[in-house]
Amino acid sequence: MNLLMLKKLIGIVDNPSEGFDITSKVLAKINIGGQEVWLTQTVVTTWVIMAALIIFALIVRIKLSSFKEKPDGFQNIVELGIENMYKLVVTCMTEKYDYFGKWFFGLFCFILCSNLSGLLGFRAPTADLSTTVAAALATFVMMHFMGIVTGKASYFKGYIEPVPFLLPLNIVSEIATPISLSFRLFGNIMGGMAIMSLIYSLPRWLNFGIPAVFHVYFDVFAGCIQTVVFVMLSMTFIKDKIAD
Amino acid sequence: MDDPKAFVMGCSAIGAGIAMIAGVGPGIGQGFAAGKGAEAVGRQPEARSTVTSTMILGCAVAESTGIYGLVIALLLLFADPFGVKAW
Numbered sequence: 001m002n003l004l005m006l007k008k009l010i011g012i013v014d015n016p017s018e019g020f021d022i023t024s025k026v027l028a029k030i031n032i033g034g035q036e037v038w039l040t041q042t043v044v045t046t047w048v049i050m051a052a053l054i055i056f057a058l059i060v061r062i063k064l065s066s067f068k069e070k071p072d073g074f075q076n077i078v079e080l081g082i083e084n085m086y087k088l089v090v091t092c093m094t095e096k097y098d099y100f101g102k103w104f105f106g107l108f109c110f111i112l113c114s115n116l117s118g119l120l121g122f123r124a125p126t127a128d129l130s131t132t133v134a135a136a137l138a139t140f141v142m143m144h145f146m147g148i149v150t151g152k153a154s155y156f157k158g159y160i161e162p163v164p165f166l167l168p169l170n171i172v173s174e175i176a177t178p179i180s181l182s183f184r185l186f187g188n189i190m191g192g193m194a195i196m197s198l199i200y201s202l203p204r205w206l207n208f209g210i211p212a213v214f215h216v217y218f219d220v221f222a223g224c225i226q227t228v229v230f231v232m233l234s235m236t237f238i239k240d241k242i243a244d
Numbered sequence: 245m246d247d248p249k250a251f252v253m254g255c256s257a258i259g260a261g262i263a264m265i266a267g268v269g270p271g272i273g274q275g276f277a278a279g280k281g282a283e284a285v286g287r288q289p290e291a292r293s294t295v296t297s298t299m300i301l302g303c304a305v306a307e308s309t310g311i312y313g314l315v316i317a318l319l320l321l322f323a324d325p326f327g328v329k330a331w
Contacts, residue, residue, distance in 0.1 A: 020322070021322060022318055022319070022321075022322035022323050023322075023323075091294075091297075180308045183308070183311055183312065183315055184304065184307065184308050184311050186315070187311035187312075187314045187315050187318075188307075188311065190314075190315075190318060191311075191314050191318070194318065225300065225304075226304075228300065229300060229301065229304035232297070232300075232301055233301065233304065233305075236301070
């Protein structure tokens with residue numbers, strides 16, 4: 001690996017003294033069949049998080065054979081996460097639709113890791129609108145798929161209620177759902193990043209220890225709350241569309 | 245007003261500041277939700293977890309208007325919607 005490659009790899013770590021930019025840096029441009037593909041900080045950080053999650057999943061899978069009736073240590077942590085997620089899904093979506101828990105647990109882990117990756121100096125993938133819109137569109141598709149499958153005619157009837165005159169308004173409110181869902185996560189993480197870069201641009205003697213306090217608030221606290229909110233709102237939206 | 249670029253950039257900065265007035269609404273809304281949540285927990289301490297999760301959900305929804313303001317402000321400051329840098 002030559003020095004240039006190494007420099008580009010280190011480029012995924014933001015240098016706070018360089019200031020703040022709303023778009024993530026383009027590290028490399030690859031040509032795939034005439035189509036230029038940009039490898040941005042977001043893409044590379046997402047790969048790192050994916051690799052970490054896959055390795056964790058493999059470790060759990062290997063250790064699964066040695067799991068005991070009475071959990072201890074590592075097994076406790078895994079079971080705690082699974083059980084809490086299951087409880088959240090059951091309270092939001094009832095036991096009949098608990099199979100959504102598998103998807104939402106994966107989404108939860110990914111968003112939580114991306115929000116917390118700011119602590120390691122990465123640029124959080126959720127601070128890029130593309131990531132959050134992708135996650136919100138998945139919710140959007142699931143909402144309407146479940147609505148059509150379970151409701152059939154009553155789903156389409158819902159658009160002309162209470163009066164047919166309100167049809168355009170109903171359609172706009174459906175489109176607003178993924179927008180508000182994605183912008184909420186993006187705005188929170190991006191706003192945290194903007195304020196963090198302002199704090200890092202303070203004089204050097206003020207930069208000793210003080211940013212750590214703000215990192216705890218903007219990365220850990222806001223990141224965890226927004227993860228829970230994103231997942232819980234997605235579940236609530238899907239449950240609202242399901243006709244029972 | 246020699247440089248029109250500077251004028252547009254300055255107006256963008258003022259606009260970003262005005263956009264952040266949107267932060268007033270969520271402040272009031274979330275404070276109201278948190279106050280009512282505290283009231284509910286005080287009246288029924290055993291329902292604490294349900295009240296808390298409902299409150300967080302409500303706060304998140306109330307927050308979205310403020311976030312829209314923040315996104316507009318960030319766009320005005322960094323994303324260059326009027327193409328000033330391309331002039």
